[in-house]
Amino acid sequence: MNNIFAVAGVVVKELYRRKDFYVLFVLTALITLILGSVSFFNDDRIVRYLKDVCLLLIWISSLVIAVTTTARQIPAERESRTIFPLLAKPMGRGEFIVGKFVGCWAACGVALIVFYFFFGVISASREHTLPLGPYFQAIWLHWICLGIIVAMVLLGSIVFAAPSSNATICLIVIVGIMFAGGHLNGVAIGMRGAGGVIVYAIYYLIPHLEWYDVRDLIVHDWGAIDWFICAGATIYGLLYAGFLLGLTWLVFRRKSLAV
Amino acid sequence: MSAVLEIHDLRVEFPNRELGKGKGPKLAVDGLNLRVNSGEVFGFLGPNGAGKTTTMNVLLGFVNATAGSASIFGVNVRQPIARQRIGYLPELTYYYKFLNTEELLRFYARIFRIPRREREKRIDAVLKLVELEESRKRLIKTYSKGMQQRVGLAQALINNPDLLILDEPTSGLDPLGRMKVREIIQRLKQEGKTVFFSSHELGEVETICDRVAILHEGKLRVEGSVADLVKEYQCDLEHAFLKIVGYQPKSRV
Numbered sequence: 213m214n215n216i217f218a219v220a221g222v223v224v225k226e227l228y229r230r231k232d233f234y235v236l237f238v239l240t241a242l243i244t245l246i247l248g249s250v251s252f253f254n255d256d257r258i259v260r261y262l263k264d265v266c267l268l269l270i271w272i273s274s275l276v277i278a279v280t281t282t283a284r285q286i287p288a289e290r291e292s293r294t295i296f297p298l299l300a301k302p303m304g305r306g307e308f309i310v311g312k313f314v315g316c317w318a319a320c321g322v323a324l325i326v327f328y329f330f331f332g333v334i335s336a337s338r339e340h341t342l343p344l345g346p347y348f349q350a351i352w353l354h355w356i357c358l359g360i361i362v363a364m365v366l367l368g369s370i371v372f373a374a375p376s377s378n379a380t381i382c383l384i385v386i387v388g389i390m391f392a393g394g395h396l397n398g399v400a401i402g403m404r405g406a407g408g409v410i411v412y413a414i415y416y417l418i419p420h421l422e423w424y425d426v427r428d429l430i431v432h433d434w435g436a437i438d439w440f441i442c443a444g445a446t447i448y449g450l451l452y453a454g455f456l457l458g459l460t461w462l463v464f465r466r467k468s469l470a471v
Numbered sequence: 472m473s474a475v476l477e478i479h480d481l482r483v484e485f486p487n488r489e490l491g492k493g494k495g496p497k498l499a500v501d502g503l504n505l506r507v508n509s510g511e512v513f514g515f516l517g518p519n520g521a522g523k524t525t526t527m528n529v530l531l532g533f534v535n536a537t538a539g540s541a542s543i544f545g546v547n548v549r550q551p552i553a554r555q556r557i558g559y560l561p562e563l564t565y566y567y568k569f570l571n572t573e574e575l576l577r578f579y580a581r582i583f584r585i586p587r588r589e590r591e592k593r594i595d596a597v598l599k600l601v602e603l604e605e606s607r608k609r610l611i612k613t614y615s616k617g618m619q620q621r622v623g624l625a626q627a628l629i630n631n632p633d634l635l636i637l638d639e640p641t642s643g644l645d646p647l648g649r650m651k652v653r654e655i656i657q658r659l660k661q662e663g664k665t666v667f668f669s670s671h672e673l674g675e676v677e678t679i680c681d682r683v684a685i686l687h688e689g690k691l692r693v694e695g696s697v698a699d700l701v702k703e704y705q706c707d708l709e710h711a712f713l714k715i716v717g718y719q720p721k722s723r724v
Contacts, residue, residue, distance in 0.1 A: 218581045222567065229569040293565045297626055300531045300559035300636075301582045304551045469533040470485075470525065 215307040216314055219298075223315025224322075227281060237323065240273040244330045260431050263335065267427040270327045271354070275386065277323050278358045282316045282365040283379040286464075295469060306461045313366055313457055320358040324351055335430075345436030346429035353442065356449035357424035361386055363456035364419070370463045386421060394422045419452045472508035474545075475634050475665045476530070479504055481539035483525050483689075496537075499525040501689040503539070507667050507682075509633075512660050514676040514697075515669040517686035518716055523669040524562065526686070527638055531559055543634065555583070558627035562638040564619050568612035572603055572622050575611065576629055583630040597625040600655065617648040624655060635659060637668035641675065653679060677701075677708040687716045 227233050244266045286309075289295040299308065328351050336342040365382045372378040396415035400408045423445055428434060436442075481503040484496040500522040507513045517523050528534040529541055530548050546553040566575050573594060580590040598604045601621040606614070611622060620640070627635060640656075641649040649672070656666055656679055670676050676683060677697055684694040692715050693700065697708060704711035 214584060215582055218578055222570070222578055225574075226567070226569050292568075293561065293563060294567055296531075296533065296561045297559060297564075297566070297579070297623070298582075299533065300554060300557070300561075301579060301630075302551045302553075302555045303582055307551075466535055468485075468535060470528050 215303045216311040219303075219308060219311025220315035220318060223285065223312060224319050227315075227319045233277065233281070236273055236277060237326070240269055240327060241330050243269055244327065245334060259338075264427065264431045266331055267350075267430060270324075270331065271425070271427070273327065274320060274324055274354065274358060275361065275383070278316065278320045278361050279365050279379050279382055279386070281319060282312075282362045283369055283375040283382065285312045285316065285366070286369045287373075287375045287378075290469065299469070305465050309366065309457060309460050309464060313362055313453075316362045316366075317355075317359050320362065321355050324355055324358070343430075343433065343435070346426075346434070349436050349442055350426050350430055353424040353426055353445055356446050357421050359453045360419045360421060360449050360456070363453040363460070367456050367460040367463070370460055370467070389418055389421045390425065391422075393418055393420050419449075424449070472510070474506050475509050475511075476505070476507040476541075476543050476667060478506075478526070478530075478541045479539055481505075481526065481529060481541060482537045483522070483529060483534060484537040498689050500529070500686075503686070503689075503691050505684055505691065505694070507634075507665060509665055510660075510663050511681045512656065512666045512679055513668070514680035514683035515667060515686070516671075516673070516676065516683055516712060517669075520688075521686040522689040523686055524638060527636055527669065530636060556630070556633045558630060558632035558635045560623045560627040560635070560637045560640050562642060564623035566611050566619070566622060566626070568610065571608050571610050572598065572625065573607045575622065576625060579626050579629050585630065593629060593631070597628045600628065600658075601625045602651070617644055620644055620648060620652070624652065628659075632664070634665045634667065637666065639669055639671065641670065641672055649675070673707075673709040673712055683708070685712060685715050692716070 247262050247266050247269075286295075289298070299305070328347065332342055332347060361382075364385070365378065368378040368382050369375065372381065393415075396411055396418075400411040400415060402408075403411055426437065429437065481500050482498075483500040484498055487495060487497045503522070503526060505526075515523050515526070525534060529536050530543065531554065532548055532551070535549075541548045543553045544556055567578075570578070576594045576597065577590060580593060585593055594607075595604075598607055601624050603618065603621055603625060606618065611619065614622065620643075624640070627637070635656075637656075641652050644652065653675060656668070659666055660679070680697055682694070682696050683700065685692045695703075700711050701708060704714055706714075
C-alpha cells in the first residue's frame with residue numbers, strides 16, 4: 213500500500229500544480245454560480261431546468277477531468293522517461309498501475325466535492341433546503357462511476373499509443389454507454405439470430421455507467437434511493453474497476469519499456 | 472568474494488521492425504555470462520548498439536530476457552524486491568518537473584520504505600554529497616543539465632545502495648561535472664559499494680574500474696581486470712578496446 217499511496221500522492225501533486233486543471237475547475241464553478249443565481253420569476257420548471265443544466269455541466273467537467281488526466285499518466289511517464297528511475301526501485305508494475313488509479317480517482321473525488329459544494333450552496337440558498345441523502349448518493353455514485361472510467365482509460369493508455377487517441381476513443385465509448393447502454397437489451401429483443409445474441413452480450417459485458425447518473429434525485433427533489441441499491445451499485449462499480457485494472461496489469465506486466 | 476550480480480546465458484531479442492521478408496528478430500544480447508563481485512567497480516563497455524543498455528534494462532526489469540537468467544544479490548531480477556538494495560542512474564535523467572529536489576527524494580525514499588525520521592537525514596546527506604543543498608527547494612525543471620545529473624545521482628543514492636548501476640553517468644557533462652561524478656564513484660568504492668557502470672570515457676574507466684567487460688554486437692568479447700587487459704594488449708585501454716571490437720584504421724590516401 214505504501215508504494216501505491218506514494219505514486220497516488222505524486223499524481224495529485226501534479227494535478228494541483230498544473231494550470232489546465234484549474235481552468236476547467238474555475239470555469240465550471242463560475243457557470244454553476246451564475247446559473248444558480250439567475251432568477252426567472254421563481255418558475256419551478258425553469259429552476260429545475262437550470263439545476264439540470266448545472267448538474268450536466270458538473271458531469272461533463274468531471275468526465276473531461278477524469279479522462280484527460282488519466283489518459284496522459286502512463287504515456288507521459290514513458291515519454292519523459294520518469295518511469296525508468298521509478299520502476300528501478302522496489303515497485304511492482306501492479307503497484308504502479310494501482311497508484312496511478314488511486315491518484316486520478318482521488319483527484320476526481322476532490323473535484324466532485326468542490327463542484328457539488330458550489331452547487332449545493334447556491335441551491336440551498338435559494339430553496340432554503342438541502343436534502344443531504346440525495347446529495348450524498350449523487351456524489352457517491354458519480355465518484356464510483358468515475359472510478360470505472362479512470363480504470364477504463366488507464367487500460368486504454370496501455371493499449372493505445374497516443375494519449376489523445378485514447379482520450380477520444382474512451383470519451384466516445386463512455387458517452388455511447390451513457391446514452392445507449394441502457395437501451396441495448398430493448399434493441400436485442402427486436403433483433404433475430406446472431407445479431408440479437410451479440411447485442412445482448414454487449415449489454416451484459418459493458419459497464420452500465422448510466423446507472424450512476426442520479427441527477428434526477430436532486431433536480432426533481434425525489435428522496436434518496438434505497439441504500440441497498442446504492443451499495444449494490446458501489447460493489448458493481450468497484451468490481452468492474454478491479455476487473456479493468458486487472459486487465460491493465462496483465463497487458464502491462466510483461467510489456468517491454470525499452471525505447 | 473561474493474557475487475552481487477550474476478548473468479547466465481542471457482539472450483535478448485527484439486522484433487525486427489525493418490520491412491522485408493525473411494527478417495527474423497533482432498538480436499540485442501547473445502549468450503551473455505557475467506559476474507560482478509562485491510566491492511568492485513565494474514566497467515561495462517562497448518560501442519553504441521553493443522547491448523549494454525539492453526543488459527541493464529534486463530537487470531532492472533524493464534525488458535524481458537528471451538532466454539537465460541539474471542540475479543541481483545541472489546534474487547531473480549523479475550522480482551521487485553531484487554531492486555531494494557540497488558541505485559540506478561539512467562543515461563538521460565528526466566525527473567518530475569513539477570517537484571523540487573527535496574520532494575523527489577522524499578518520494579523515492581518512501582518507495583524504499585525508509586522510516587520518516589531517517590528519510591530526512593538521508594535526504595540531507597545525499598544533497599550534501601552531490602552539492603545541491605542550496606537549491607533543494609527549486610523545481611527540477613529550472614536546473615542545468617549538470618545539476619539534473621546530480622539530482623539523478625542523489626536519487627540513485629537515497630537508499631544507501633550496495634550496488635549502483637550507472638548508465639553513462641558522465642555523458643554530456645562538462646569536465647567539472649565529470650570530475651565530480653568520478654569523485655563520488657571513488658568515494659563509494661572506498662565505502663565498499665559495488666558499482667556497475669557503462670561508459671564511453673575509456674580514460675575514466677581505466678582510472679576507476681577494477682574490472683571491465685567489453686561487449687560487441689551483443690556478445691561478450693573480453694572480461695578481466697583493467698591491468699591484465701592493458702598488459703595483454705600492450706597499450707592503453709582505449710587502444711585495447713579498438714582492437715577488441717575490430718576497428719581498422721583507414722589507410723591514408
